[in-house]
Amino acid sequence: MGLQKIEESIYEEATSLTDFEQELYVTKGLFSVLLSNIEQRPVTIQRFFIATHQQLFRIISLAITGFDTPVSHLGLEESKSSLESLVFIYDHSLAPIIKAQNEVLDIRFRKTITQATSYLENHTDFDTFDRFVFIRDYMNPITGHWVKIRQQSQLWEPVTSEPFNFDAPTFFEDNSFNIGYFTPATNLNPTRKQIALGKKLFFDKRLSTSNSMSCATCHIPEKGYADGMALNPDNKGRPLQRNTPTLINSVFQQSFFWDGRSESIIDQISSVFTNDKEFASNVHEFSEAILEDPTYVSEFKTAFGKTPTKNTELIKAISSYISTLNGFNSKFDRNIRGEENTFTAEETLGLNLFMGKALCATCHFMPLTNGTVPPFFKETEREVIGTPKTADNKTLDDDLGFYWKYQEPLHKGLFKTPTLRNVALTAPYMHNGVYSTLEEVLNFYNLGGGSGMGFDLKYQTLPFSALNLTEAEQKAIIAYLKTLNDSEVETPY
Ligand code: HEC
Ligand code: HEC
Incomplete structure (x- = not known):
């Protein structure tokens, strides 16, 4: 609906006059709503x-x-x-x-x-x-x-x-965004002590009943808070359903998990505890284990002013820690701010392709490069791009993504657009970790994603047509993506 659709009808010339008139009619309706809104405000x-x-x-x-x-x-x-x-x-x-x-x-x-x-x-x-x-x-x-x-x-x-x-x-400073806006209301303005406690918990294997798994087992700092594996094993050694995403800048999202099923980071972390494939502990067991440790008890008292009886404070502490894992000091950031002039011709070309001809930034929005839609940042978009099951690109992946929620055909294979910051550190790629290199990812996009590879994907939201990027252009985009690594992402406390 709306102007984008009308634009398509006019410039692609494939729409019938009746459909076009219908689009105009609907858009005119939208305008009258807009007008009355403006009049009231x-x-x-x-x-x-x-x-x-x-x-x-x-x-x-x-x-x-x-x-x-x-x-x-x-x-x-x-x-x-x-x-x-x-x-x-x-x-x-x-x-x-x-x-x-x-x-x-x-x-x-x-x-x-x-x-x-x-x-x-x-x-x-x-x-x-x-x-x-x-x-x-x-x-x-x-x-x-x-x-x-x-x-x-x-x-x-x-x-x-x-x-x-x-x-x-500028929009490219390390404080251009207001983190408070993206943080759940219950979690606003965490104190240093709460963050430090969250960090300690993040690395503590006693969180899991098996005593073998902490958050950092899968979200490894040196690997961009991902894990370098296609699918990490669960506590029984079986592969998890999906690839471990980075946690850097994850606060700037309105939905979490690859299919976007969690709407807040708190909700997201709670589900780690209840997910029997990860911690295999319900929330209560977990709290008790921690509460037996006098050091934790006193730390909780100092951080939250009380001895925790539920996991609320635990989750709050961990999510406060995660919301400090932000980095906007990559080579790209420093260059676009004009602090240094070290971009090579290839990296500059790559950025220009990313934001232009290759259409990457129409989903991976600048400067966050995730799917949280500017300028309101109220939702994080999911897209159907047709990720295959195996790297030989012969079959479509059978993970249906967000489809589980409403069973709408339109939603088959809908996945959240992830951030590309630090992407060079977080191979393998995609929700299923199907691609081990960025070259393979670029090849995928260059062919027009799943439907470009011949999969039956009527509702693909990535343009079907091949991008026709040359070898050199694909390499340039990769060179640009590599400038998105943060040299250091560590909380100061
Ligand atoms: C066994 C590996 C494993 C462990 C342990 C683990 N995670 Fe994850 N994490 C994952 C995987 C896999 C996903 C993606 C799951 C999906 O999308 O279905 C994920 C997703 C997330 C996300 C969502 C990121 C996004 O952008 O959507 C957050 C936040 C997160 N984990 C935080 C944590 C925290 C905090 C802990 C510890 C309490 C933790 N994880 C423990 C593997 C793990
Ligand atoms: C139509 C929206 C859309 C466009 C356009 C798009 N992407 Fe993506 N991108 C996504 C989605 C959605 C995913 C996750 C898909 C999945 O896991 O199946 C993704 C995943 C990725 C990943 C994997 C990230 C990770 O952590 O696993 C990379 C790398 C990537 N895109 C790069 C690019 C580049 C480079 C371009 C331009 C050539 C581009 N994307 C264009 C939506 C898009």
Whole structure:
């Protein structure tokens, strides 16, 4: 539904006029809802700053990547209009205040916009557009100035109910996101002691009744908090159903597990304890074991002010620890922030393909590279891409993913889009660990995923057509993916 669909109908010319008219009719309905919503909600200062911030984010994550306009590729042209309208609303609101207080800021801000729009005017080809240069040299300065303008105006103190840290000068800082927004309400602002306790528990094998398994048995720090295995064995030595995912930046998701079945990290961790293939302990047994240890008892008392009787505090401590496992200091981050200039030509090409022609960033959204959809970050998308059962790509995997929930044919093989940060450390790949190298993954995408390989996948959400990436282009994307490794992800406590 909506504009994306209409765009497809116009630019792909395969839609009948009646269907097209129906799409228009539905979209017109959506517009009237939108209009009445707008009428009921006056533009407040708060809405003004949130909306403008979101719009800048949309440009880098949705517009220049082709997400908004997958077929026409008009996203580049639209970004220009979008930036021009930022100046337009600025002129009709804040400009007089800023000019009076800090004329240099006013001049510099306008200059950054003019430079960006003229860059967009002179670089219109979607496939060759240099996203790296555009973001680093044009969008980052705009964001930085917009933050300064807000601060200078002193009209609004940022709220913490939004996904953004409104004071971060770019969207690529290690604190650009507001972790509190992504954390369950019961778990807000954990203390150092709670985090340190969570860390200790994370590595403690006494968590499991068999005394042989801790979280770190499968989520190994040196392996990007994955385990290097296709499928880790359960406590009886049988392979688990799915590959162990990384925990780095996992807090920035609205659903957990490969099929997205858990909606919060707390829910997710609780299920480890009750899953008889993992800890084979129900929650209560687990707590008792820990409570026999006087050291833990006193640590729980200091961290939570009470002796725990249920596992609530345990899970809270562990999930607080996990939410500190964030890294935004990879080579990519440092380069896109302009802190260092060490990207090779191949890595730059790889990033540009990733965010352009190869369409990767239309699912692996920048800069998190997971499926949590900007700019609201309210849901984490699942997709059907047609992952095969074995690496010879002859049969489709029979794991149906999210289908179990509603038994809708549309949901067969639906899996959560995972983060690609630290992906070079977390082989093998996909929910079933089918591919052991990134080369195999790239080959899969290049062929058009499962349906491109000939599997019967009517509802594949990955475009069916081959990407036609050359050998060198595939290598470049891999070179780029390797720049997403965090040099160090360890909690400071
Ligand atoms: C035996 C191996 C194993 C152990 C032990 C284990 N995990 Fe996992 N973990 C997995 C696997 C496999 C998945 C993916 C399961 C799925 O998607 O169905 C997973 C998924 C997760 C996820 C979801 C990540 C995401 O992005 O969706 C989190 C968080 C997590 N584990 C945390 C923990 C914590 C905390 C512990 C200790 C309390 C733990 N795990 C113990 C193997 C393990
Ligand atoms: C239509 C959405 C979509 C697009 C486009 C897409 N991906 Fe993915 N990607 C996914 C999903 C969903 C998974 C998990 C699939 C599974 O496990 O079966 C995934 C998994 C991966 C993995 C494995 C990660 C891991 O930890 O196991 C890599 C690597 C990857 N994608 C890279 C890419 C690259 C490179 C591109 C561009 C060439 C790309 N993706 C395009 C949705 C997408």
